[in-house]
Amino acid sequence: MSRPEIEVRGLHKSFGDNEVLRGIDLEIRQGEVVCVIGPSGSGKSTLLRCVNLLEEPTKGQVFVGGTEVTDPDVDIDAVRRRIGMVFQQFNLFPHLSVTENLTLPQRRVLRRDKATAARTAAENLARVGLAEKADAYPASLSGGQQQRVAIARALAMGPEVMLFDEPTSALDPELVGDVLAVMRMLAREGMTMMVVTHEMTFAREVADRVVFMDGGVIVEDGSPDQVIGAPRHERTRHFLSRLLDPAMADVEEETSDQVGKSEA
Amino acid sequence: MTDTDTPLQPKKKGLTRRQKRTLSRGVQYAVFAAAVIAFAATADWGRLQNQFAQADIAKQMFPDVITLALKNTVLYTLSGFVVGLVLGMVIALMRLSSVGPYRWLAGVYIEIFRGLPALLIFIFVGVAVPLAFPGTEIPGGTYGKVALALGLVSAAYMAETIRAGIQAVPKGQMEAARSLGFSPAKAMISIIIPQAFRIILPPLTNELVLLFKDSSLVLFLGVTLEERELSKFGRDLASTTANSTPILVAGLCYLLVTIPLSFVVRRMETKAQEAIR
Numbered sequence: 001m002s003r004p005e006i007e008v009r010g011l012h013k014s015f016g017d018n019e020v021l022r023g024i025d026l027e028i029r030q031g032e033v034v035c036v037i038g039p040s041g042s043g044k045s046t047l048l049r050c051v052n053l054l055e056e057p058t059k060g061q062v063f064v065g066g067t068e069v070t071d072p073d074v075d076i077d078a079v080r081r082r083i084g085m086v087f088q089q090f091n092l093f094p095h096l097s098v099t100e101n102l103t104l105p106q107r108r109v110l111r112r113d114k115a116t117a118a119r120t121a122a123e124n125l126a127r128v129g130l131a132e133k134a135d136a137y138p139a140s141l142s143g144g145q146q147q148r149v150a151i152a153r154a155l156a157m158g159p160e161v162m163l164f165d166e167p168t169s170a171l172d173p174e175l176v177g178d179v180l181a182v183m184r185m186l187a188r189e190g191m192t193m194m195v196v197t198h199e200m201t202f203a204r205e206v207a208d209r210v211v212f213m214d215g216g217v218i219v220e221d222g223s224p225d226q227v228i229g230a231p232r233h234e235r236t237r238h239f240l241s242r243l244l245d246p247a248m249a250d251v252e253e254e255t256s257d258q259v260g261k262s263e264a
Numbered sequence: 265m266t267d268t269d270t271p272l273q274p275k276k277k278g279l280t281r282r283q284k285r286t287l288s289r290g291v292q293y294a295v296f297a298a299a300v301i302a303f304a305a306t307a308d309w310g311r312l313q314n315q316f317a318q319a320d321i322a323k324q325m326f327p328d329v330i331t332l333a334l335k336n337t338v339l340y341t342l343s344g345f346v347v348g349l350v351l352g353m354v355i356a357l358m359r360l361s362s363v364g365p366y367r368w369l370a371g372v373y374i375e376i377f378r379g380l381p382a383l384l385i386f387i388f389v390g391v392a393v394p395l396a397f398p399g400t401e402i403p404g405g406t407y408g409k410v411a412l413a414l415g416l417v418s419a420a421y422m423a424e425t426i427r428a429g430i431q432a433v434p435k436g437q438m439e440a441a442r443s444l445g446f447s448p449a450k451a452m453i454s455i456i457i458p459q460a461f462r463i464i465l466p467p468l469t470n471e472l473v474l475l476f477k478d479s480s481l482v483l484f485l486g487v488t489l490e491e492r493e494l495s496k497f498g499r500d501l502a503s504t505t506a507n508s509t510p511i512l513v514a515g516l517c518y519l520l521v522t523i524p525l526s527f528v529v530r531r532m533e534t535k536a537q538e539a540i541r
Contacts (some may be wrong), residue, residue, distance in 0.1 A: 035407035054439055089439035095458050105444040108454055150440075157444060 003066055005030045005161055005192045006051060011060035013046055021048045022216035024060070028209075031190045035203035035224070039239055044196045047213070048163050052083045052237075065160055081109060084154030091116040091148040092138040092217045098125065098149050099134045108213065110157065119157075124152040125217035128182050144175030148182055162186065164195040200244065204228055212236045321509040325501060329510075332518050333497035340479040340493055343407060344414025344471055351415055352422030357452075359427050370423065377420035382478050383412075388486045389413040391458070406491045412481050417477055425467045430461035466532045473525050477518065494518060 013021040036044045049055040051062055053069050053076055062069040069079055081249050093101050096185075102121035106112045112120070125131050130149040138146055146172040147167055152249045154162060164183065168176040180202050187206050188191060197203060203210050203224055210227040212220040220227050220236050231237045242249045275530060279287065358370035377385070389409050393402065402408040406448035441451035451520050461468075498514030 045268065053441055054443065077442075077445045077447050079442055083443070085440075085443035086434060087440060089434075089436050091434075091436040093440070093459075095462060105441075105446065106453060109445040110448055198377070228407055 004028055004063075005032070005065060006194060007061075007063040008047070009063075010052070010060045011050060011062065012058045013043070013055060013258045018154070021050070021057075024216075024218060026211065026218065026221075028194060030192055032208045033187045033191075033195065033206055034211060035207040036194065036196045036211045036213060037198070037200070037203060037227075037239075038109060038219075039153055041259070042213040044213045045165055046166050048194060048196050049159075051163055052080050052085055054085075077109070078129060081157055082160045084151075084157060084159035086147070086154055086162065086164045086167045087154045088169050090138075090143070090150045090170070091147055092150055092153070092238045094138050096137075097134075098130070098136050098138065101138070101149060102153050105153065106156055113176045114130040115224040120156050121152075124156045125149070127155065127180065127185070128152045128176070142175055143171045144178045147171065151179075151182055151186075161192045161194070161257050164193065164197065166196050166198065168199055172220070174261070198243065200240075202226060214239065280426045284396055289359035293443065313347050315508050316512045318507055321507055322506050322513050325510055325513050329494070329497060329513060329517060333494045333514070334521075336491060337476065337479050337493040337517075338346075338521070339407065340410045340414065340482060341359065341472065341476045344418060344475050344479065347411045347415025348418030348471070348475070349468075352420035352426055353421060355423035358424035359423060360430060374420045374423055377417055378424075382417045383481055383484060384486050385417050386413045386481045389416070406482070406485060406487050410479065413481070413485075414475055414478060417478065418471055421471055421474075422468065425471070427462050429464035430456055432463050433459045442486055463536070466529050466536065469525060469529045469532065473522050473529075476522060476525075 006026070006028040008024050008026040011024040012019070013115065015081055022043075024047055026034075027046075036047065038044045045238070046055055050057050053062075058072055060070070063077060065082055068074060069076070089219070093096075093104070094139055096104060099118070099121050101199045102124060103114075103117040106117040106120060107114070108121075114188070120129065122134065125134055128151055130145060130148055130152065133141060133145060133149070138149065141149065151162075151167075168179050173178065180199060183193070183195070183202070184206050195203075195207070203226075207224050209221065211218055211228055212231070212233075214235050219233050220231060226232075227236065228240065231240060286340050355370045355373055358366040358373070361367055361370075389402075389412050393412075395399075403410060404411065437455055437459065438451055441455045442448070447456065479493055482491075482493055483496050483499075487493075492500065494514045494517050497511040501510035
């Protein structure tokens with residue numbers, strides 16, 4: 001088997017006294033789609049953000065495409081060009097048009113010429129079904145459209161890996177489908193994807209593996225059918241029951257050993 | 265004993281709330297009218313007009329008051345603004361730097377130059393700089409000195425404005441830029457600063473209005489006839505004609521620029537408010 005595209009070894013991350021990640025080991029093969037699920041504060045977003053070093057791990061190593069991201073001497077900007085990231089809040093550049101959102105990073109970071117950047121931008125806007133919005137500004141788009149532009153912007157850089165940080169959590173329910181459809185298309189095309197999400201249907205249908213995190217550790221890691229369909233651990237079952245049927249959940253006592261309520 | 269049952273109902277004795285409101289407003293109008301009447305009655309309008317509004321004196325100020333004095337005022341202001349903007353930008357970035365001494369130095373600069381009267385800065389630039397660096401000439405003569413003095417003063421204010429603007433750009437913008445492979449400097453230049461400037465355009469324009477007025481301090485540098493700006497021009501003419509009309513005309517010339525500028529600032533602020541909503 002070839003080397004994993006993403007490899008996380010013994011990863012720890014603390015914010016002050018708050019230990020958010022307590023030893024994470026994870027491998028993601030090329031072309032694999034891994035969904036990370038878990039309660040808020042479980043550290044799943046922090047784990048994702050450690051992969052492209054938006055958060056600096058306290059301990060442990062992260063490799064992407066064989067390059068050690070956590071090496072202090074690594075050219076992090078070069079590594080990040082290979083890792084596309086999609087945020088919960090889209091983070092489009094509001095002062096730039098949709099096309100400029102896609103062309104500016106290509107030109108400034110990859111030094112592509114104007115024509116190449118424009119062509120790549122148009123191709124990727126068409127991929128996410130937003131070719132007709134090329135000249136619009138982000139503020140005039142719906143949340144779902146903004147998120148698809150954000151995906152196109154990441155794709156225009158030609159990444160080998162895509163990270164998704166709760167990409168549909170800030171969307172109105174009826175707009176979630178369009179974004180998930182784009183992600184499903186990417187998965188089919190063989191993109192390596194790590195997706196932090198609460199969309200269980202998406203995880204079930206698209207993911208090759210589902211990782212359940214709680215309290216800063218990976219509790220369960222397996223096929224979607226196993227982790228979501230037949231969870232082995234009580235914590236996973238508990239989480240899934242609350243997620244799939246929130247109206248039936250009981251009032252719970254807050255336990256003091258819950259970790260990291262301040263998940264980024 | 266109905267008033268204990270319903271304490272919010274108006275009591276029968278004394279004025280009702282509505283009557284009190286009407287009375288209070290009536291008093292405010294009366295005070296205003298009395299003040300205007302008192303001012304109009306006591307001022308000696310004839311002498312005032314004689315001293316401040318002599319049409320023939322006003323006429324002989326033109327066209328120089330525009331082509332020379334107003335032009336110089338605008339020149340001084342703009343050059344000071346440019347120096348202040350560049351210097352303010354550097355200081356704002358120093359203030360946000362991860363290098364301690366830079367932050368410290370920027371903080372000291374801001375405190376000193378915000379705390380000193382602009383007049384003292386002009387005197388320092390006019391006197392202290394040539395003494396401290398003998399033989400060095402500030403390029404541009406008076407124009408250079410004014411640009412430097414106004415720039416030094418406004419940089420302190422602009423640095424704080426720019427810093428606030430940069431910090432007002434959401435954190436996600438820097439994260440998005442970095443995740444695309446932008447270096448911190450590139451992200452700052454292409455993504456953060458352009459957005460920060462949209463946020464701070466109104467306060468920066470306000471700073472321009474303040475500088476426009478502060479340019480009158482050129483007076484204390486000693487200028488040639490050709491370098492006079494509005495205040496100096498008005499004052500010189502006022503003393504040669506022994507009449508204050510030139511002061512009034514110079515004042516009107518300031519307002520000619522500052523009032524439209526303030527209007528523009530208010531428009532921008534309203535638009536910015538709407539954009540947030």
